[in-house]
Amino acid sequence: MVTKNPTPQERRKEQTRRDILENARQMIVRQGVDGLSIRALADQIDYTPGALYKYFDSKDDLIDAVRAASFERLNSFIAMRIQPTNNAAEMLLNGGLAYIEYAALHPQEYFLMFNMESSKATSGEQRDIAMRSLLQIVEFGLMQGEFVAQDDYDAATIAYHCWATVHGIASLQTTILLDERDDFLLLSRVMLQKVIEGFVA
Amino acid sequence: MVTKNPTPQERRKEQTRRDILENARQMIVRQGVDGLSIRALADQIDYTPGALYKYFDSKDDLIDAVRAASFERLNSFIAMRIQPTNNAAEMLLNGGLAYIEYAALHPQEYFLMFNMESSKATSGEQRDIAMRSLLQIVEFGLMQGEFVAQDDYDAATIAYHCWATVHGIASLQTTILLDERDDFLLLSRVMLQKVIEGFVA
DNA sequence: GCACTCAGTAAACAGTGTTCACTACTATAC
DNA sequence: GTATAGTAGTGAACACTGTTTACTGAGTGC
Known part of the structure; x- marks a missing residue:
């Protein structure tokens, strides 16, 4: 596990990644895995659906992380x-x-x-x-x-x-x-x- | 369980219902529940997607039957x-x-x-x-x-x-x-x- | 001050389940 | 035997989905 000290923007990126992840988790907790919608999730955290793909390769990738x-x-x-x-x-x-x-x-x-x-x-x-x-x-x-x-x-x-x-x-x-x-x-x-x-x- | 003797068309209808069900089951067996697609299923048994709704209220209904x-x-x-x-x-x-x-x-x-x-x-x-x-x-x-x-x-x-x-x-x-x-x-x-x-x- | 990186956008694409007006055929009633 | 009612099946549309791509604009490093 080699993690060199991150730059501010790297930390910001990591933060929004966690934000996405946590919101995805809560959405799954409330509505089940099938209730998780990329678009609804993006909407909830004031992003555009496409933006999430800068943080996760796919919906399955996101689910795996959750x-x-x-x-x-x-x-x-x-x-x-x-x-x-x-x-x-x-x-x-x-x-x-x-x-x-x-x-x-x-x-x-x-x-x-x-x-x-x-x-x-x-x-x-x-x-x-x-x-x-x-x-x-x-x-x-x-x-x-x-x-x-x-x-x-x-x-x-x-x-x-x-x-x-x-x-x-x-x-x-x-x-x-x-x-x-x-x-x-x-x-x-x-x-x-x-x-x-x-x-x- | 009161089932009066069915007319020929009732029996035909029951038959295609079973046909749909069996094909849905095989599709699930091969590709999992998430792999079941109404459109692919309809295609496989030479029907139009909408036709299946004369036999099952919804996809969930069909899955329940399977x-x-x-x-x-x-x-x-x-x-x-x-x-x-x-x-x-x-x-x-x-x-x-x-x-x-x-x-x-x-x-x-x-x-x-x-x-x-x-x-x-x-x-x-x-x-x-x-x-x-x-x-x-x-x-x-x-x-x-x-x-x-x-x-x-x-x-x-x-x-x-x-x-x-x-x-x-x-x-x-x-x-x-x-x-x-x-x-x-x-x-x-x-x-x-x-x-x-x-x-x- | 300039060039560059890159987070985020808008729009499009291909796919999904579902609905609905409509057609064509079939079974029944006279 | 012909008219009528019911219905299996169609095709097009609707509202959604995940994903891609060309683009924009702000922030960083030199």
């Missing part, structure tokens, strides 16, 4: 909820619940992150960060004997299982089961605890 | 894989794996079923069918003592947990982790078995 930003927000939201303790199970539980909560709080952003076109590698970096820190916790739990693995249920599989569980809960909740049960956070806790029970020593 | 059809396919695919036996655990495992496999085989259809706009109640019926039969298996397992419930982990929660697990696996696989591991079906089996272990007596 997606990456959302991934970062999700990751830091989770990181905030995980206070590093000696209890790996507690960290997994809190992190997982944070994941589910974030999805419930920002369904449109969550949907944006996990749809088919998101494999464009833009968000791949952030995804790897999430996966790595998850794996780290699991391996920490194994190392200190808090968790126990089996030959076909190793650290990687355990981590994957945790992610699949919270992702499944969050995804079902934000798509086809919207607000069907009001106790869904308690419910999620029970299910996640059950999964964790499956590999505590 | 979604409902896909849900039906998924449900019958799973039903085929579940031979009714006395072993509820086996039924859950086979059904869950069928779910995951279907998603892997038809990622675009799967994505269509589980995106934000799908709560339009069109697919609600099919969803309820799936949930009911899942719940039935769990209750069957409980009744014959094969499974055991706890006060905060009752039949409904167990069913929900199973669905969330397979959905999470399928969703992760078809979105951000496409083909990252080739042994993902075996992996899925291990994870699902772990979940089931959590409530067998």
Whole structure:
């Protein structure tokens, strides 16, 4: 990451880029990805549609940038909820619940992150960060004997299982089961605890 | 369901409706939901764009119909894989794996079923069918003592947990982790078995 | 003070879903 | 067998979309 000190105009340009990005994000939050319109966005920030193409190559490029930003927000939201303790199970539980909560709080952003076109590698970096820190916790739990693995249920599989569980809960909740049960956070806790029970020593 | 015997022209109309629907489905399968174009679709079946509006109120209406059809396919695919036996655990495992496999085989259809706009109640019926039969298996397992419930982990929660697990696996696989591991079906089996272990007596 | 860079514009282009007046054919009623 | 009503399908228009391109005008470096 080599960033030489930027000139004022470079900083101004970076600022309006952020401005565009943030407004795009808010538009997606309010109306969904399909509700994002280049023309409406340009209008909102007092620009001409064509001007945006000086900052982003295309609409997809802009969406990718919003997606990456959302991934970062999700990751830091989770990181905030995980206070590093000696209890790996507690960290997994809190992190997982944070994941589910974030999805419930920002369904449109969550949907944006996990749809088919998101494999464009833009968000791949952030995804790897999430996966790595998850794996780290699991391996920490194994190392200190808090968790126990089996030959076909190793650290990687355990981590994957945790992610699949919270992702499944969050995804079902934000798509086809919207607000069907009001106790869904308690419910999620029970299910996640059950999964964790499956590999505590 | 009151359907009086249809006249020939009614049957003809129903036939072209099915024709439109099937071509729309194939177009979605090949190019995704966003790749579905009314004009391209009309072109493909030698109609004028406007003609389709005699069969579907709008593009969204058409998409809803495709979604409902896909849900039906998924449900019958799973039903085929579940031979009714006395072993509820086996039924859950086979059904869950069928779910995951279907998603892997038809990622675009799967994505269509589980995106934000799908709560339009069109697919609600099919969803309820799936949930009911899942719940039935769990209750069957409980009744014959094969499974055991706890006060905060009752039949409904167990069913929900199973669905969330397979959905999470399928969703992760078809979105951000496409083909990252080739042994993902075996992996899925291990994870699902772990979940089931959590409530067998 | 001059030349140059470049952010931003206006207008056009090709595409989209949707509507509507209209045509042509088909099924029914007399 | 002919007139009538209904309707499947057309073609052109409308209001939108994302994107490109020639151009303008203000700010920077020399």
